[in-house]
Amino acid sequence: MYSLVSVPFYDHKTQCYKKVIKLNRAPPPNSPLNQIIKRVGPIRLSPFQVNSAFSGCGGGGGGCGSGCGNVAQCCNILITSIQDKNHLMCIDDIPNLFSFLVTNGFTIDTSITKMMQDSNVKLSNDLICFFS
16 A cells, blocks of 8 residues: 655745645555656755754765665655656646556555544645555
């Protein structure tokens, strides 16, 4: 089972903040999800954030697989735009993401999603959905 959450992201090119979509774990090599994901290192919310803020990431500057012991913290699996793989998907594109998931045989689990949204236990980021 996978979860999708929205996370804040600072776009250094446009110098704007936006909410992008993060997958909780890497899909297997043959999964269609690999067509729409991008692995990025720690997400810095400010150009003034220094590498030491990510001390749990083996220096924190690199990307995924740079000696990090905590993949969830160091390797963010973000969803790319379906139309343009060079851009990250924003929350406004969730309908396109759901279409991609359904077209590729995934099932959005509305009951678990609703249970978690109604629960006193909250994820650290805004939950979009669970799917499998």
